[in-house]
Amino acid sequence: MIDLLVVDDDFYVAKINAHYASQVTGFRVAGIAHSAGPALAAVERGGIDLILLDQHLPHESGLSFTRRLRHLGHDIDVIMITADRRPELVREALRAGILHYLVKPFTCDALSNKLKAYAQLRGTLGETREMDQASIDLTLGALRTPEAEHVAPKGYSARTADLVSRTVAEQGPGRQVSAQEVSELARISRSTAQRYLKFLAESGKLQLALRYGDSGRPEHLYSGV
Known part of the structure; x- marks a missing residue:
C-alpha cells in the first residue's frame, strides 16, 4: 500500500x-x-x-x-x-x-x-x-x-466530436457550459456529451474548469480554447 x-x-x-x-x-x-x-x-x-x-x-x-x-x-x-x-x-x-x-x-x-x-x-x-x-x-x-x-470514447465518432465541439464554441468566447447543457443543445444523451467533452478537454480542444458547490463535488464546465 x-x-x-x-x-x-x-x-x-x-x-x-x-x-x-x-x-x-x-x-x-x-x-x-x-x-x-x-x-x-x-x-x-x-x-x-x-x-x-x-x-x-x-x-x-x-x-x-x-x-x-x-x-x-x-x-x-x-x-x-x-x-x-x-x-x-x-x-x-x-x-x-x-x-x-x-x-x-x-x-x-x-x-x-x-x-x-x-x-x-x-x-x-x-x-x-x-x-x-x-x-x-x-x-x-x-x-x-x-x-x-487521451483515449477516445468507446465507439468514437468524429461527427459527434465535431458536434460537441461546435456546440460549445457556438455559446461564445469564454462561455462555460456543462454536460447537461451540451446534451440539451446538441440533442444527444448526457452520458455521450460527458464522454466527448472529457475527451476533447484532455486532447486540448476544449478547456475544463471546475466549480465547487456546497456539496463539495465539483461541477465540470467546458469552454472553447
Whole structure:
C-alpha cells in the first residue's frame, strides 16, 4: 500500500483530490494538509510515501517546501499539482526532484493514470536486479505517458466530436457550459456529451474548469480554447 499526503490550501480541492486518489487501487490517503507547517509535521510522523503538492500555499510555496524536505533529509516522492503553467516553475520543479507536474484542473482519470504510473515506477525501482538501458529509459518515461489520458470514447465518432465541439464554441468566447447543457443543445444523451467533452478537454480542444458547490463535488464546465 502506498500512503500519500494531499497538500492544498483550498479545502474543497484538497478534499476532491483526496477522494480521487482514494479510488486508485494500492493507494491510501494518510492525511490532508492545507499549508507547509502541518504537511511537514505529517511527514515527520512517518509513513508518507508520496505527496500530492500544490504550488501556491500560505507562507511557503510548494517548491520551497520540497527543497526544505530535501534539505532535512526526507526521501519522499512529490507530484506537483498546480494551475501555474510557467516554464521556469516547471524547470525548477524538476531540478528540485519533483517527479511530475499535473496542471489544474484535471479529471479523476488524469490523476489516476499518474498514480498508477507512479506505482509501476516505484515497483520497478524497488527490484534488486540491475537494470539495462531499455529498462532505465522505460522507467524514466513512466510518468510521462499523455496518450493514456487521451483515449477516445468507446465507439468514437468524429461527427459527434465535431458536434460537441461546435456546440460549445457556438455559446461564445469564454462561455462555460456543462454536460447537461451540451446534451440539451446538441440533442444527444448526457452520458455521450460527458464522454466527448472529457475527451476533447484532455486532447486540448476544449478547456475544463471546475466549480465547487456546497456539496463539495465539483461541477465540470467546458469552454472553447
